[in-house]
Amino acid sequence: MAERTLRGARLGGQSFEDERGIEFAARQQVGYRCAQGHEFEITMSVEADVPAVWECPRCGLEAESTAGIEREVKAEKPQRTHWDMLLERRSEKELEEILTERLELLRGGEIGPAHLHRANQRKKKAKA
Incomplete structure (x- = not known):
């Protein structure tokens, strides 16, 4: 069994596959800016739905897209009180x-x- 193992290979090490002939998926760079002024870019697939916000890798605040993508505003239902439920x-x-x-x-x-x-x-x- 010892003769079947690869010598010099380590866990999590380098891949022995060659990148020749491989076609990578189309990508895009999406820019974000947080309230602290940190600017960064995230690489995403061209087919991906680009989110309007992303967590800043430096400070952890929400960063908004510099491409002008707006957040979806969800309609919130008014909170029902005990009195409202009683009247039902x-x-x-x-x-x-x-x-x-x-x-x-x-x-x-x-x-x-x-x-x-x-x-x-x-x-x-x-x-x-």
């Missing part, structure tokens, strides 16, 4: 009825935290 399920009239019912139960001591009702229970016992 119930009308305001229904909500008012539920609120009135729950407030009566709370004031009557049937629901809610016990510490709120201890004072009411003491008053009832003192009256009796």
